[in-house]
Every structure is written in C-alpha cells, then in structure tokens.
Amino acid sequence: MEEVERLWNEVRELSLGNNSKVERLQAPPTALQFLRDFVNPNKPCIISNAINHWPALSLWAQAQPNQAQHSYLSRSLSSSSVSLHLTPSGRADALAPLPSSPSSLCFASAYVQRTPFPDALRLIASPDHNPAVVAYAQQQNDCFRSEYSALAADCDPHIDWATEAFGGALPEAVNLWIGNQRSHTSFHKDHYENLYAVVSGEKHFILLPPTDVHRLYIRQYPAATYRYSSDTGEFDLELEEPIRYVPWCSVDPFPPPEKLHEEVSKFPLYFNGPKPFECTVKAGEILYLPSMWFHHVRQSSGDGGCTIAVNYWYDMQFDIKYAYFNFLKSIHYRSPSLLLPEKFSEETDSDPDCL
Known part of the structure; x- marks a missing residue:
C-alpha cells in the first residue's frame, strides 16, 4: 500500500x-477569500488583527495569579457556578x-464539579497551590x-466573514476555555x-490532515472517569459500567x-512519517482549524496565570470530502516499509469532541 504513504x-x-x-494572514479575509483559499481546500490558517476590537483582550487578562479573586x-x-474539570495530570x-x-490503557475523562467561578479561577491561575490537582474550565456544550x-x-x-463563508448559519456552539x-x-x-480565538496566553498546536488517519493508530479503549475526593485530595479512576469503548488516537507526540x-517502535508511521504541521496561536489571533483535522494542543499561560480562548464551532458540510475520508479510514492499512505492531482498529463516528 505504498499509495497511502504517497498520499500523505x-x-x-x-x-x-x-x-x-501554517499560513498566516495579517488581516481578516473576505468571506470569498476564506471560502476559496481555506475552507474548500480544507486548509488551516492563522488570522491576525481579527479580534483587536474585542473588550475581552484587555479586560480578561488584568489579574495577576495572586489577585484572581x-x-x-x-x-x-x-x-x-461553572463546570470545572479536574484531573491528576492535566x-x-x-x-x-x-x-x-x-x-493496559483506558480512555479517561475528567472529574467535573460545579464550582463558584471565583474559586475555579483561583485554582486555575495558581496551579502550584495544589500540585496534585489540575483544573481546567473546558466544558464543551x-x-x-x-x-x-x-x-x-x-x-x-x-x-x-466565517459565518458568511459557511453559508450564513450561525455557530452551533461557542465555548470558553480557561x-x-x-x-x-x-x-x-x-x-x-x-474558529479558535486566543484571548490570553498562547496555544501550541500539532496538526495532521485527515489523510494521515492511519498514522494516529486509532484503537478502541474502555471508557473510564476520574473521581475526586476533596477530603483526601486523591483521585480514583473508575471504568464505566457497563463497559463502553471509545475509539481514540494512540500516539503521544511528546513521550x-x-x-x-x-x-517510536510502536508507532513508526507517526514518528518516521512526514513532519506534522506545528503552530503557536498568540493572544489576539484566530486559528482556523478545518473539520476532521487531527490536533494535539498544549498551552502557555498569560500574565494573569491563565490561557483563555473562545472557539466557534460551525457545522461541517458532510460532502464528498467526508466520503473520501470514510473510504480512506476503512482501509486496513499495513505499510510495506513501516510495519505496524498491531492491526489498525477501525474508528467509528462516536469519538468525543475535545480541545
């Protein structure tokens, strides 16, 4: 199947x-330019000077970590009160x-607790105060x-300009990430x-196009959820009952x-294949992340001790690109030059959304 590697x-x-x-634009595109140059070819880009008018850019980053309240x-x-996600590792x-x-591995979801926002912000902005708990406001609803x-x-x-390019429909969801x-x-x-707009701090993305699906070694993992006790300060990880399996990418790009x-020996298609796309999105910039692009995200905190972003999720068009992707991922690919240690497990469309 050398054709698959050639496709990458x-x-x-x-x-x-x-x-x-990743291409950078110094000003917002017109709707036509955005549709023609980025949406139709399913190509990411970073746009500067598109949210300079937002009051959030100045207002949200005012606090220092010890003054978050x-x-x-x-x-x-x-x-x-907000939904605060807690894990032992981030x-x-x-x-x-x-x-x-x-x-063995499982797919672990965070413990989610309703928390008064001032308390949530203190936990996030002062991570060294309780190093055994990593707090993240990342509710995606x-x-x-x-x-x-x-x-x-x-x-x-x-x-x-994005709404117009996507046919006039407003975002299905708008989420805040702290x-x-x-x-x-x-x-x-x-x-x-x-459309992912960074307000404070920086986001560091690793991107792979949908055609690289085999390089992520998507396999089925049993679902589990963290439980947290505020009395003991300890986490437990519990498998869901009944057992449910989640298709998820196996590769950690930073082992x-x-x-x-x-x-490297377990996942040669990733580590020895074409170099991923990498980019840093700074405060005041927007990343256009096309549908079905694989992404891994890290972050650096801003002056207030937090990384803050707002993202807009628009419905994708389930058109011929989606059909092409489904055909490609259905191939049980075994590289003639880079032998996979295990058979590729076919993905389903039930994978959860996350950033």
Whole structure:
C-alpha cells in the first residue's frame, strides 16, 4: 500500500506546501477569500488583527495569579457556578493506565464539579497551590452562551466573514476555555469547522490532515472517569459500567525521554512519517482549524496565570470530502516499509469532541 504513504506527501505538496508551516494572514479575509483559499481546500490558517476590537483582550487578562479573586472575570461572574474539570495530570479525555492493569490503557475523562467561578479561577491561575490537582474550565456544550453569558458583550457572537463563508448559519456552539500550562489535549479530531480565538496566553498546536488517519493508530479503549475526593485530595479512576469503548488516537507526540525509543517502535508511521504541521496561536489571533483535522494542543499561560480562548464551532458540510475520508479510514492499512505492531482498529463516528 505504498499509495497511502504517497498520499500523505501529495496532500502536503499540492494543497498545503511541504514546509510544515501554517499560513498566516495579517488581516481578516473576505468571506470569498476564506471560502476559496481555506475552507474548500480544507486548509488551516492563522488570522491576525481579527479580534483587536474585542473588550475581552484587555479586560480578561488584568489579574495577576495572586489577585484572581479581584479580577474583572471574577467580578463579572461572582454569582456564577461553572463546570470545572479536574484531573491528576492535566490530561483529560486522554489515555491513562487502567487501575487494575497498569500495562493496559483506558480512555479517561475528567472529574467535573460545579464550582463558584471565583474559586475555579483561583485554582486555575495558581496551579502550584495544589500540585496534585489540575483544573481546567473546558466544558464543551456551548458554555460561553450559557455558563458564561455575563461575558457575552466582551466578544463577537460569531465571526462574520466565517459565518458568511459557511453559508450564513450561525455557530452551533461557542465555548470558553480557561486553563494553564499543565493542561494538554491529546490527538483527536472534530466534526466541526473551528474558529479558535486566543484571548490570553498562547496555544501550541500539532496538526495532521485527515489523510494521515492511519498514522494516529486509532484503537478502541474502555471508557473510564476520574473521581475526586476533596477530603483526601486523591483521585480514583473508575471504568464505566457497563463497559463502553471509545475509539481514540494512540500516539503521544511528546513521550518521556526514557520511553521515546519504545514509542517510536510502536508507532513508526507517526514518528518516521512526514513532519506534522506545528503552530503557536498568540493572544489576539484566530486559528482556523478545518473539520476532521487531527490536533494535539498544549498551552502557555498569560500574565494573569491563565490561557483563555473562545472557539466557534460551525457545522461541517458532510460532502464528498467526508466520503473520501470514510473510504480512506476503512482501509486496513499495513505499510510495506513501516510495519505496524498491531492491526489498525477501525474508528467509528462516536469519538468525543475535545480541545
């Protein structure tokens, strides 16, 4: 199946350029330019100077970590409770060792607790205060227009040139993300067109196009959820009952140094294949992340001790590109030049959305 490996390189050469760089625009595109140059070819880009008018850029980053309770955000949301995601490692919706068998892996979801927003912000902005707990406000249920509706006037309700390019439909969901440098997001993809606007701090993305699906070694993992006791300060990881399996990407692009050789030998298609696209999205910039692109995300905190972003999820078009992707992933691919250690497990469309 050398044709599959050839496809990886052809996509880069024909559509994306083979330099592993995500194109940057210094001003917002017109709707026609955005549709023609990025949406139709399913090509990411970073747009500068598109949200300079947002009050959020100045208002949300005012607090220092030890003053989070006095910040504009805390004052605006003083009476609000939000969904705070807690993990012991900062890796929610990611693979973790099974409690009963550490040599096996499960798909671990965060413990979610309702928390008064000022308390949530203190936990996030001061990560060294309780190093055994990593807090991340990352609810993905249109939370900006529900839990954080008091902040609605600080951002645009939608990205006008993107809305026009996508046919005029408004975003299906708008989400707010508040985290720190301890939180990572593992490789995954979303069935949405994503406009990701960073307000404070920086987001560091690793991107792979949908054609690289085999390089992520998507396999079925039993679902589990963290439980947290505020009395003991300890986490437990419990398998769901009845057992449910989640298709998830197996590759960690940043394995510990002592495990690097092992990971390279387990996942050669990723580590020895074409270089992924990497980019950093800074405060005031928007990343257009096309539907079905695989992405891994890290973050660096801003002056207020947090990384804050707002993303707009627009429905993707289930057109011929989606049919092509389904055909490609249905191939049980075994590289003639890079032997897979295990058979590729076919993915289903039930994979959860996460960033």
